[in-house]
Amino acid sequence: MVSRLRQFGSLLALFLAVGFVSAAIVTVAGTARADAVPQRVVSMNVCTDQLAMLLAGEGQLHSVSFLATDPSASAMPIRAEAFPPNRARAEEIYLMKPDLVVTGSFGNRDTVQMLRRLGIRVETFPLANSFDDIRMNLRRMGALLGREARAERVIAVFDRDLAGLRVDGDGVAPKAALYYANKYTSGHHSMADTIVEAAGLHNIGGDFGIRGMGQLPLEALIMAAPDMLIRSRDYRAPALAFEVLDHPSLRKVTDETGEPVFVGARWNCGTPAVLVAVERLIEAKLRLGSPRAPYRETASLRRRD
Template sequence: MPVSARRSDLCALLAALGFWLGAALPAAAAPERVVSMNLCTDQMAMLLAAPGQLVSVSHLAADPMSSAMADAARAYPLNRGQAERIFLMKPDLVLAGSYTAQASVDMLRRLGIRVEVFPPETSFADARAHLRRMGRLLEREAEAAAMIADFDARLAALRARSPDLRPEAVLYGAGGYTSGNATLAGEILDAAGYTNLAAALGRAGGGALALEELVLARPDLVVTPRRYGGQSRSEALLDHPALRRVAQGHRARSGARWVCGTPHLLGAVAGLVRLREAGR
């Protein structure tokens, strides 16, 4: 009886050891061939990866309309997110966004490839958490920690320049969509020393804002996005004579730096801070 008990203890111990080894071993080695298929993971990976570690980024990363690191991205082979192509790159880690085509992600997982999914960042806190997670995944924790510390220091310096009486700004996108406080763009406004008009107009979470309401609210700053090529009625709204009159001399453009949770966000904040300080 005691013998068999001891033997079963040993078996359990061995099984546990085997399980621990099995789980820990693949993660112990840093991934060597990383493929990113999402605009934001592209940029975080480019910022943090060791030389040669990142094999490919998405084609959006090379599009200056959306990517703050378009020049850097051109050094990498670009992918369009098709599972087949990515599989042929023989990655040992694939980085995807939660809005990346689910079918491609599932296919890659079925093929035995490790896929890590990042949701979009909606706050500076998300940006920090995602940089930290990216550092862990790429085994570049020290670099990530340094980047976050630098981010926080620069952000604090920019925030320290906020005035007591904050001017009002509104984020006005194609089709009259306004972004609320709980978005990256909302947090950029806040860090730059503006209050977001969306909250005052009852759209703290963002939503459609009629041009009439914007005109009556007379914001101190109207932030509109950069325009895509071609024509659309949604973007034509941003050329409406009434909006032009209200925003005359009080207009800023958002752009690629506003999109993803990387330290490039601070470039957007700094731009607005300079605009605000020049206006006084």
């Protein structure tokens, strides 16, 4: 019995040793390759797609995710047409023979681990929740692609545009309610919250102690009496999850506040395009104070579609 255990122990030690050695080899290989600027980059995530398209040099980016051409998910759908799409499957990515894969740090962990086991360098990017995160991700993507100067230029333009946004800060910020399918909303530490607050609005999601995304009961949203409703668009195929967004009680709110603002592709990812979303929100906020008749008309037209 004891000898069996000892045997098992030594086998385990052997396996561990082999594991460490191979890990070390992969690491060495990884660092060795990291010195060279990657020439065949594949992005598997709609957000890294856009960062890469913004910064990559001529011919450096090989493929982007299939969502990059979907205007409901990506802020750069036309630019993305130039690249062959991928569906983030390990097999297809491996066959593309990339020297660098970039993707989000959530969702496809199995694929990422598989690719790393196959010896491919994969860099993951966390969700951007703030303007600082956007600058950080741009800098990191720039460094990975060997395009640091380009990244700094993009960041400089971003900062200039951000400073150029004219948010009137007088008085109390109007309350905005973000509402998506299945009653989800964004609270603190989310890109949507950053966009809303940058437009001089107050996001009620944070008042309910929600961090990132969380569910908000319809009753609670109504009782918070928002001045503006910011909602996701209906998906192209129906589901009950979207029915709540057309609930008559929300219509009662938008009858008072005017047409809801729709969350679009620019809200999805931490790229400089979020500033366009902020700008649109500022315009919508300016309309809050003015007579609402024309907006109600467009709202009812949209409903009849």
